[in-house]
Amino acid sequence: MREMFHRIAPRYDFITSVFSYGMDKRWKQVCVEHAALPANATVLDLASGTGDFSALISERVPNAKTVAVDLTERMLRLARGRGVRYPICADAARLPFASECFDCVLVGYGLRNFKNLNAALREMERVTKRGGMLITLDFFLPVNRVLRALYLGYLYVQGFFWGLVLHGRPRIYTYIPDSLRSFVSIGELSELLRSTGYRTIRACSFLLGGIGLHWAAKE
Numbered sequence: 091m092r093e094m095f096h097r098i099a100p101r102y103d104f105i106t107s108v109f110s111y112g113m114d115k116r117w118k119q120v121c122v123e124h125a126a127l128p129a130n131a132t133v134l135d136l137a138s139g140t141g142d143f144s145a146l147i148s149e150r151v152p153n154a155k156t157v158a159v160d161l162t163e164r165m166l167r168l169a170r171g172r173g174v175r176y177p178i179c180a181d182a183a184r185l186p187f188a189s190e191c192f193d194c195v196l197v198g199y200g201l202r203n204f205k206n207l208n209a210a211l212r213e214m215e216r217v218t219k220r221g222g223m224l225i226t227l228d229f230f231l232p233v234n235r236v237l238r239a240l241y242l243g244y245l246y247v248q249g250f251f252w253g254l255v256l257h258g259r260p261r262i263y264t265y266i267p268d269s270l271r272s273f274v275s276i277g278e279l280s281e282l283l284r285s286t287g288y289r290t291i292r293a294c295s296f297l298l299g300g301i302g303l304h305w306a307a308k309e
């Protein structure tokens with residue numbers, strides 16, 4: 091997984107835009123707009139990749155302090171190059187922070203990729219302050235069977251095409267539909283968050299259920 095993210099890092103932003111029909115930026119804005127973060131908020135951008143959420147928080151929340159954490163050094167170098175000030179290489183399942191130190195944890199397309207999702211959720215909960223928020227954005231499979239098959243087909247064809255064109259490796263982006271097959275549903279994620287110590291305040295979907303957003307508060 092790390093090796094794959096290392097390879098795709100320079101193309102990552104382009105590919106995200108392709109797979110989301112150019113809507114990724116808007117979904118990320120929705121995540122942040124509904125967070126209502128206070129000025130000076132401390133924010134963890136977990137599985138930050140090239141630091142999209144970190145950059146957005148810097149624009150939208152005055153004096154926020156955002157830490158970007160990712161397992162892939164090359165992603166973090168790109169994040170640093172666009173002005174992300176605190177990039178840290180670490181595993182979501184073992185975060186190098188004191189308990190209850192973040193007002194908000196943001197995870198964009200990260201949960202699906204974590205080897206140990208439960209351990210990562212426990213760590214997120216540990217580092218979130220009481221009353222703080224967890225916000226996630228990820229791919230999900232639509233509930234409707236026909237839509238699901240079409241969506242998976244679309245993701246495989248796009249992945250195959252761009253993998254071949256950009257890397258000469260048709261399978262490199264098919265990790266997206268592959269990882270979706272074993273991932274939880276939007277409803278199951280709300281339940282998983284609840285059992286970890288968060289209360290889902292709001293969940294919504296885009297692309298007919300192919301993209302899901304969750305806002306959850308730590309009790």
Ligand SMILES: C[S@@+](CC[C@H](N)C(=O)[O-])C[C@H]1O[C@@H](n2cnc3c(N)ncnc32)[C@H](O)[C@@H]1O
Pocket residue numbers: 091092095106136137138139140141142143159160161162165180181182183197198199200203204205
């Ligand atoms: C699909 S990218 C998401 C990038 C960014 N958050 C966004 O919204 O575009 C997933 C990122 O998760 C990182 N990642 C995968 N497993 C991880 C883990 N266990 N701990 C921290 N980061 C991880 C990868 O290195 C990759 O940069």
